[in-house]
Amino acid sequence: MKVKFKGNDVELKGKQLAVNETIADFTVTDTNLNSVNFKDIPGVKILLAVPSVDTPVCDLEVATFNDKVKELPNVTCVTISMDLPFAQARWCAAKGIENVKVFSDYKERNFADVSGTYIKELGLLTRAAFVIDSGNRIVYANYLEEVSNQVNFDEILQVAKSTK
Template sequence: MATTKFKGTDVELLGNEVKVGDKAPEVTVVNSAGLADVVVGGAQGVKQLIIVVPSLDTGVCATETRNFNARAAKLEGVKTTVVSMDLPFASGRFCAAEGIDKLTVASDFRNKDFAKAYGVLLGGSVLAGVTCRAIFVVDANGIVIYKEIVPEITEEPNYDAAIAAAN
């Protein structure tokens, strides 16, 4: 059983654990801009940087998304997507207010298909039902080449390692 921590307490991660070397599950999430379907994972002919956050309505998630928005502008040929459980309307407002325009911000609110397929759904805790904080880099052929489950949900990920894997 995979776990992460929330304020020092172990939290179980539910779903199918995806590991480096695995085929990245292809999952449809909802874009915050226009409620269009967005496919993440699978073989898309380009690298994918998939950033998973619990909610854009928290300081750490907002900071992380702003940082990746700035860094994504420098990545060539990489599809960058932030996935959370936030409603698309709320994440759309966040993007508009924060100038998030170099990456796609999407929601897994409908069926939690992404969270279950990637093993990032938080189980029994006060945050049950949202995602943990994680990063996946998927190569053009749909293989996971980098994964980070941030050990403590309240902390930021290793930006440099994720960007290096995506380059």
């Protein structure tokens, strides 16, 4: 699949996820360098793939979900980037991120492989958003055509709110 990064075509490696598929388990790294299996995160999940939390568009996205997910007590919001865990921890502390779980895929690109979000030319994840039900079935999937565009916050939150 091709998407655009600042107007230029880039290619996503792997097979993209689709609605009604079950997401395969994957392992990412938390800000304390611990491995985390996605299957161990219970309930409904908003899953955000971003190029880097330390960029204006990603910063706004994670900060917005950090604020809005408080209204959805049964939903866990997860953000994954290729940023190093040290940088993610520093950024989260500076921004007061407490309601979004931030993970890194830098080590093995396991999430990138499972989700088809890896931008081959840049070594980054594309911007994509998923809502996953408590059985790990995908109920919403959106790979943004332009990586620097923002996700549809209201649409994602509405889907997550109505998912069990």
